[in-house]
Amino acid sequence: MLEKEYFAPKIEKKWFDIWEETKPYKVDDNSPKPKYFALSMFPYPSGKLHMGHVRNYTITDVVARFKKALGYNVLHPMGWDSFGLPAENAAIQKGANPKTWTLENIEYMTKQLKMLGLSVDWDREVTTCLPDYYKWTQWLFIQLYKKGLAYKKTAPVNWCDKCATVLANEQVIDGKCWRCDSEVTKKNLSQWFFKITQYSEELLKDLEQLTGWGDNVKTMQENWIGKSTGAILKFKVAELDDVEIPVYTTRADTAYGITYLVVAPEYKDIEKLTTPENLEAVNQYRENAKKLSEIERLSTERVKTGVPLGTHIINPFTGRKCPVWVADYALVDYGTGAVMAVPYHDERDFDFAKKYNLPMIQVIDGEGFEEGKCYVEKGHLVNSGQFNGIDAQSARAKITEFAQQQGFGEFKTQYRLRDWLISRQRYWGAPIPIVYCPHCGEVPVKEEDLPVMLPTDVDFSVQGKSPIETSATFKEAICPICGAKATRDTDTMDTFVCSSWYYLRYADAKNDKECFNRDLVNKWLPVDQYIGGIEHAILHLLYSRFFTKALRDCKLLDFDEPFANLLTQGMVLKDGSKMSKSKGNTVDPDEIYQNYGADTARLFILSDSPPARDFDWTDAGVEGCYKFISRMYRLYSKFQDKIKLDYSFDVASLSKKDDNFVREIHIAIKKVTHDIENEFQFNTVISSYRELTNAIYEYIKDENLINYDVLSFGLLTLLKLVSPVCVFLTEEIYSSLGAKTSIHDEPWCQYDDNLAKTSTITLIVQVNGKLKDKIDAAQGLDNASLEELAKASSKVQEAIKDKTIVKTIVVPNKLVNIVVK
C-alpha cells in the first residue's frame, strides 16, 4: 500500500536492504544480448563522497539503466583508485596505517554509493591498493619492460620538495605540483620512464577516430602532444673539428639570416664549446640557471640573458662565422637543445640580439616590413642567394631539401610530448618489480614471484627518503638470473599507472591466473560510454590511451582505443561558486539522503543543466525536486486501487479528451527516449517528466471523465520513464501496485510516431516574415488550400491591404508567408 505522503528515507532503506540481498545487477558474461560498457572514472577513497561524485555516478547510472531497459547486457562496475599520497599523509599526521585508513574510507564510501542507488555489479569491484590488483600492475610493468617500453635513465626531472618525490611532466601545472601547488624544481636523477613518445604520432592521429569525444578534450591532447614539422640543420664549429651543433627549426626559410647560435645551459657539448677565457663566466651562468625554479625560467616576461662561449659556427648557406652563446631561453629537452638565431624574424632572438648588440640580417620582405623592427609576417626571401624571391612558406621545404643534398640538414618532425616518468619516492604505491644485481644489472622480478608486497615494517616519519627504505628486509633480494645477493628497487609506481588499466580488469575482475582474459577484454571493451571530470583530459586519458596501444602491441588485447565515447561532466557549484572545503560551502550527500532521499538528489543533479555544463546546487532547487517527487507519489497513491497493470484500450474509439491524452503520453516517450540518446540531455528529459505529470493532473481534473485504462497507460508510462532517475520511488510504487517484477527489469516504453502527431496543425501565417496569425487547420492540406486559409485571416487582410502581393511561400503543415510591397 502506498501512503498518503512520500517519506523517502524509510522507503529507500527498504529497497537498499532488498537489493543488498538479491544483487539484481550481477552481470552475466555469457548473455546473448549485445554488450554495453558504461563506466564512471573511479574515485579516490578520500573519506566521503562529494557532490561531484554524486553527479558523475548518477549520470552513468541513468545511462546504464536506460541501456539495460533497451535490451543491452550492461556492464556497470565500480572500483577504487586507492594508492596515493593522501593515505601516506594521513599516516604521517594521524599515525594511521595507510592501508587501514584507505580500506575504512572505501567501506564508508561504498555504503554511500549503494545508498545512491547505483546499478553497479559490486562483485567486480577493483581496488588498486590490494595485492590481487597491484600484482597485475607489476606484471604489466614487466611486459612493458620486455617490450622496451619501460626503461631507466638519468635525466633532469621535476621534483616537488613538499611531496618529496619526482613528478611526471603532466603533473606539473604552470611550474607547480598538481597535488600540493608548491613550486617544482629540476633534479638530475636516475628514474623509470614509460616510452609514451614511441606512440606520439598514433596518439595524435587516432584522436580523429574518437568521434564520441568532445573537441575540447581532443584539442587539449593535441596541444599536449604538440607536433611540429621542421628541419634539423647541422653547423660545423670553426674552432673544433670533432664537434658539430645540430639545431631544430620550423623556419628553415630564414637560414640565411642566422647571426648567432644559442645552446641550453645543460647542453651536452657545452664544455667543449667553451674557450678557456670564457669558462668562468659560462660556468657561473650555468650555476645560476640551475638555481632558478621552473616558473622563473619559463616566464616569457623575463628579460633574456646569456653569455658567449667563445667559439663560432660557420653558416653553411652563407659561410658567415657566427658566435655561439649559452642562454636559458633554449630548452635542453626540446629539439636538439640548440637554437639558430635569426633576430630579424624571431621576436625572442630579436630581443636577445638587441640586448647584446648582435648583428641582424633581413631575409624576408613583405607588406608592413619596417627597417629595424622584428618582422614575422608572410613575405618572400631576400638576401638569400639562389632562393631570393621565393615565398617564405614554400622556401622552408626548398631550403631543407638543399641542405639535405649538401649533407648538412634533414626534415624532422618534433613532438612536445615527453616520456612518462613513473618512479615515485613514496610508500603508498605499487613497488617497481625490479632488483639490482652486482653481476646482472637491473633484472625484473620473476613473474611467478609477484606480487612484490609492500613492506609493513616502515617508519613514515622519515625525511629525505622514501619510507620503504626504512624496512629492515624489503631491500634484500636474490637475483632472479644468477641467484646472487641483490638489492630491490625501493621506488613505487605513479598512481596513474594503476588507473591506466583498471577498466580492463573490470572485464575479468576476479581472475587470479591472468591479468585479464583476452577474450573477455575483447568482448567488453572498448568502453561504450566513459564519464568523468575534465581534469583528466590529459593525464589519465592520455596514459590510458597509451596503455591500450602498448598492451595491444604486447598481444594482450585487440583494439586501439579504450574509450569510444567520452562525456566530461561540468563542476557542481553551490549558489554560483565552486564548492570547496575552504569556502565551507560543500553539501554533504549524507544529509541530503536523510532529509530528502537519494532519488531527490539524483533528480535534482540532472535537472537544471545539461551534463557537460556546470551545475548550480541550491537549497531551493532540492526542495523543488522533492516537491515534484511527492507530487508524482500522490498521483499513484490516489489511484492505486484503480490502476490496471494489464490495461487495454482501442485507440480508434477514444473520446477526444482521451485521444489528446494518449498523444501526450506518446510525445513524452518519444521526447525522453530521444533526449537520452542525444547527448544525454537529462535536463530536458526531466522537463518531459514534469510535462507528462502536468498532463495527467489535467486529465484527472473531472473524475467522471476518466477512462482508467487510459489513465493506467499514462501512469505506468510515467513510472517507467522516471525509473532510471528515481530508482527507489518507482520501485516502491510499482511493487505496491501489485507488480511481481522489478520496474527496473521492464523493457523501455515504445511510442507510435503516428500517435505522437496531432490530427490538426497550427498554421503559422506571416506577412513579410512577421507573425500575423495562427490558424488551426487539418493535417496534410495542399498548398493552395493553406494559402487560401491564410488570406482569409482578417489580420492578414489588414496587413496586406493597399499592398501588392509579390509572392507567397508555403511550407506544408507548417507555415504560409505572404510577401508584399
Next chain:
RNA sequence: GCCGAUGUGGCGAAAUUGGUAGACGCACCAGACUCAAAAUCUGGCGUGGUUCACCCCACGUGCCGGUUCGACUCCGGCCAUCGGCACCA
C-alpha cells in the same frame, strides 16, 4: 601569441532540418483553501508603447555587417567570459 568551448528574461535553461523565441523549472506577484501559517491548488510573469480592459503596435537571442520570403540557427568581421598550450625555436 596559438587552439578550443561558451554568450538567449531577475536566475538555471529550451528551441531535429533556417519557419510561433523563451518549453520546463527557480524566484517573484495575485487568487483559492485556512482563525492563521505551512503544504496544496489556480492564474500571471522579456522590454517599451497604447488602452479602463481585452486587443493591438514596436523592439528583443553578446556587437557590426551579409545571405534569405524568413536567421538564436548559415556566412564574414569583431567583443567578452571560461579552459588548454606556450621563451617548444
